[in-house]
Amino acid sequence: MLRVPLFLFCVFFAVGLQAVEVAESLVRIEATSQEPNYKAPWSPGEVSSGVGAGFIVQGDRILTNAHVVSNASFLTVNKEGDPKPYAAKVLYVAHDCDLALLSVDRAEFFNGTTALELGDIPAIESMVSVYGYPIGGKRLSVTRGIVSRIDFQTYSHSGMDSHLTIQIDAAINPGNSGGPVMQKGKVVGVAFQGYSGDVAQNVGYMIPTPVVKRFFKDVEDGKYDRYVDLSLTFDNLFNPAARKALGLPADDVGVQVGTVYGGGPSDGIIKAGDVLMGIDGLRIASDGTIKLDGESVPLTEVVERKFKGESATLDILREGSSLQVKIPLRDPWPFALQSKAYDEKPQFVVFGGLVFQPVDKNFMDAYQPGNLRLDYLFDFFVEDGIYRDRPQLVVLSNILADAVNAYAKDFLFAVVDEINGQKIHRISDVASAFAKSSNYYVIQMLGIGRPLVLERKAVEEARSRILQRYGVTSEQYLKK
């Protein structure tokens, strides 16, 4: 009975001390960014600016969210209580876990600052404080709440990756991004996303320290390699008949593999229908969880903590017999197409006023083509193995109207299959096909019987006219 008020008192005491210390490590980040315009891919994009938070960590570096510094062309940082802005640079950025490390050119910036230390995963219901520069004022703001939930969540910055996430009920608002979440003088997380008030109340999320530590370790070699995964899906094995049919005892162990993605690290090693019994010696429960540090977490957490070049060991049951396999972990292509990309210029080719672009998430978000065939190819790009034949889907994305392309409208958002008989696998193929001189350029699209035909003479005649009229500063960009 006595312990409860005592415990609360301790927390208040700790927080009181904390604010002073944290202020010495807190950084306000102002980012000027240029987001590429996918609808005019030759344009450098509109300039905008934003504010986020960050904090100083070991080695005179600043940790913040990737989304605070994405597409940034200029960054300044301010120490709390120091009016002078310093120019900063992005050292490493991890878009798949929304983290970035910054450096400041002038070393004196770090005078009088303290690097914050990383703690562990805080206990459910324990108190945490959030530091940052949210809307409502210019200066440091502190809010406090408890740890509500520890779970896997999609990181909305990439829209594709899910990692361990901690939900807290402290107010997190625009401007909190990148700020530290503190407990007992240590960082237990980085505030990064939340729900708007009309969807859910008091739901904020932070990136927990295992994810942050993994990021630090990944960049030790001087570059960021991204997360690795098994590239397979699995389903629960609760059903007694399914367990019996697969020769499993009624012990709630094992999940069944659904899809093994071609080209992924498990391709050729694991087969659909295999039962996964264990991973790195840990028993897999029939709902796909394992016990790690006393917590029940999805089995993918084991892989989450590994790096490119490492491997995972799986105990599997295949057609009644047990075997152990080793999965060497590699890059997670081809999923990249379906996650949002940053710090990249869009690829394109302009020919005869026709704009050709490869399709990715950024492209789909910008155009929202609403073309059923393109939607299919994009949605099932991985699942139906479309990437094998076409590592890039190249579409006619835009028509810069001119006499030369007056009848091309029917082909808008169609996927280019061939140009003059040459198969189009990626955007560079479009450039090389148009580079070969021919009297007619015959562009065959997927699912449309009739080709789109341009005459060389008409294209040449229209070329400078189109570039000038539409302010096209460059006719192609192919680098990735």
Next chain:
Amino acid sequence: MIRQFVFLLLLTPLLAIAEPKSPINHPYAAAEPSPSPVEKTESPDQESRKVAESSILRVNSTNQAYDFFQPWLKKNPVSRRGVGALVQGGCVLVTAELVMNSNFVELEKATTAEKSSATVERVDYDCNLALLRPNDPGFLEGMKPLTLEKSLRVGNEATVLQLEPNGEIAQTIGQITTISVGSYPLENLGLLLYKLRVPLQQRDGSFTLPAVSDGRLVGLLMRFDARSQSAELISTPVIRHFLDSPAKARFPRMGIAFSALRDPQFRRFIGLTEPGGVYVNEVSPHGSAAEAGIKKGDVILALDGRAIDQDGNYEDPNFGRVLFTHLTHTVAQVGSELTFTIFRKGKLIKVPARLRAPDLSHVVSDAQLADQPPDYVVLGGFVFLELSRPYLQEWGNDWVNDAPKRLVYYDAFQNELPEDRGKIVILAQVLPVPETLGYESIRNLVVTQVNGRPVRSLVDLSEAAKKPLKGFHKIEFEEDPKTVFLDAASVEANQKALIERYSLPSLQRLKGKKSP
């Protein structure tokens, strides 16, 4: 512009079960606020009034469609009211939509309110028309059938006839704005239709309305957009074709997809110097065109000596410039012979073609399944159906975006599937029972095999389910989870319990027949 960074997830949490309810598609009674009553003040068309009194009837139909999510149930009954036109042969002509899935149809005389129940004698969803015959043989005595207007031009007037609750006939004069081939509802077949600009009042019972001119039937109103005051009419040639063709005959189809040939660069590329013509993009393997030897890449220049322009139109003596498919779909009947003038690889050739009805044996996803109970199989709580457009339409008006993507794509691109694909059998939902433990949340999966046998129809599935493998039903899908198992003995033993728990009338219905 200063942005503050934090990602706000604006997603609403996923609901456990989507329960889309398809609103009844009511082509006339749009939910628009009714236009202010603009009663025409022109002198009433005396001829039209006479027609109205002796040739039109109120039609009341009580319709009840099947619920494709629970195919053993019917949805709530809905009443539709419209106005039909008496035609030759003692029958009343209405739109097929008015009597689709009808349980009970009633004819009512405008002025006397005298009633007779009626039977749907013929219904054709290609052209959205149905013929009703009164069950009382003397009911139509003294009434006069309408004749069909043979020719019409843009700019002509037509009078739409509505009935007031007191039996008064309301006449609204409109003007024909377009005569063209357009998509008819239900089967999406392109047939001749008229657009009429007409300031119609919102009145009860306007699901079908006849339009007349000089005492002759001009068309049947099947859709009305209150905002633009524009009505779409089933045209008289389509009505003529329907009346003249034998019962259950479908409209003929060419089985081609074509596109306009306006682009001079493309014309030069294919070496076409003749004027006009359309380019054949696609030839469906079992259609009339394929049988006649028409090929992808052909240019159709003329049909039976009528020149076809670069947009596909010919000069019709009765209707002006109209798409040539009017000739193949409507003017011709199944079995008619037509001669195409075709430009192929630099040469002009004549290709005779005999028109065929569509070959339904190759349809993967049916466009409509009106008036028949949908087939289904329930196996140990798993509900199986064949993919069809009405199933997808259960997701509501925006089903293209709301229904499961893979199923939408199967429906949209069914012509590109391998010829032996057969029907797409789907696990539509799970009625949870002890046998389905762990599988409660799976739904809308495409079945590939059951007990090691390929499944290309519900009958295949029903047959395969008779032969479990080593005591288990093994069901395989295209999507995750790729394989599920049911204990065959347990499924068999608990059939009765399943039927009772979910009040199922039967565990399967195949080809409209309930099995014992």
